[in-house]
Amino acid sequence: MRGACVGKAHNVPSRSNVMRKIFGWATVSVRWFSKAFSVTRTAFRLLELLDMTILIVTYMTARMLAYFLATVQHLWWKFRRGAVPQVHTPSGEPQGIVFLTPGYTQQSIELVWMAERLRRRGMIVFHADISHNGNVHTQAEILERNRQILADIARLSRQSELPVVFLGMSMGGCHSAWLAKDLYVRHRIKAALVVTVQSPINGSRVATFGEYPCVQELIPGSRGVEETSQCFHYLEHIGVSLKFFSALYDEVVRRRDSRLRRRRGSPVYWSESLPQIGHWGAYQNPWAMSIIAGFISHFLDIPDKEALSAFDSGCFPQLEKQTYRDSVQSIRSAKGLDDTGMYVAVKGDVSESRS
8 A cells, every 4th residue: 555655646746746747838938929029020021022012113103204205295295385374274264274284293284184174064274383393392492482472363253153162182182281271271261172193191101202391390299280171171061072082092091091090080081093003194194184174174164065075084984984973062061052052051150152
C-alpha cells in the first residue's frame, strides 16, 4: 500500500513542470503571432505599393490624355475663335448666369467646351480670373482676384433677375463655395446652386505632393478643409442648393471626400457618379459634360425645347434626362420646392419664388 501511494504521488505534475509547459505554449503563441503580424504587415505594404502604383499609372494616364485633349481644344479654339473670352453670352434670351472656376493648375482654355454647352443652353458664362500658370491660388487670392467679376455678376443678376450658378472642378469647386459666399456677404445676391465636380471638400490624400502653397488648404484635417466645410454648410443654411459630382474612379479625390460629411441634424449628402475614370478630363468628356450641363438646365427650369435643342446627349439620352429630373426633384424636395419652382417653405418662415 505504501508503494502504491508513493507511485501515485510521482504521477502528479509538479508546479515547475506546469509553469514550463505554460511558458512553452506562450513562446509558441508569441512566435505564431509574430509570424502572422509580419505576414500581415508585408501584405499591407504590398497593397500600399499596388495602390500607389495604380494611383501613379491612373494619374499619369488621365493627366496626359486630358492634356492632349486640352491642347487639341486650345488649337481648335484659337483657329476658330481666337482668344478665350472672359464672358460667353447666348444668342437668345439669357436663362441664367454661370461662374466657372477651373481646378488646380487648370487654364480657362480647358473649360471652353463646358462653357459653350452652357451658353447654347441660354447661360451667360463667366470665367474666373486666374494667373497665367492656371488656378494655383489660395482662397484669399481667388477672392481678391475675382472681386470685380463678382460685382459685375451681382449687378447683372440684380438688373435681369437671373439666377446665379457656381460650377467648379476639383479645387475650383472649393473656390466656388467661397465665391458664392462672398457674393452673398458683399452684394446680398444669393446663388441658386453651387455644383462641384470631383472636388476635395474633405481634402485629398495627394495634397501633400502639390508644389504650390494653395494645396496646403486641401490636406485632410487641415484648417483649410475645415473652413471650406463650414463655408458649404453656411451656403446650405442661407438656402443655396448644393450638388456634388464624383468619378467612377478617382485616384486623387475619393468619393467620400467629394461631398460634405453628415452632421447632427443635417441631411445625408450624396455624390453622383459621372461616366469618368481618373481625376482629369471631365471637361473634355462629352458624356460627363452632358450630365453636368443638363442638370443645371433642368434645375433652372429652362424649357425643354431650349434645353434639348442643343442637347449633346451620350448613348442613352432618355436615361440621362430622367437622371436630371430625378436629381432636381430630390433637391426640390429637400429645399421645399414644388414642381413649379415655388418655395413652399424656406427655413420655415419665408415664401418666395425663384427667379
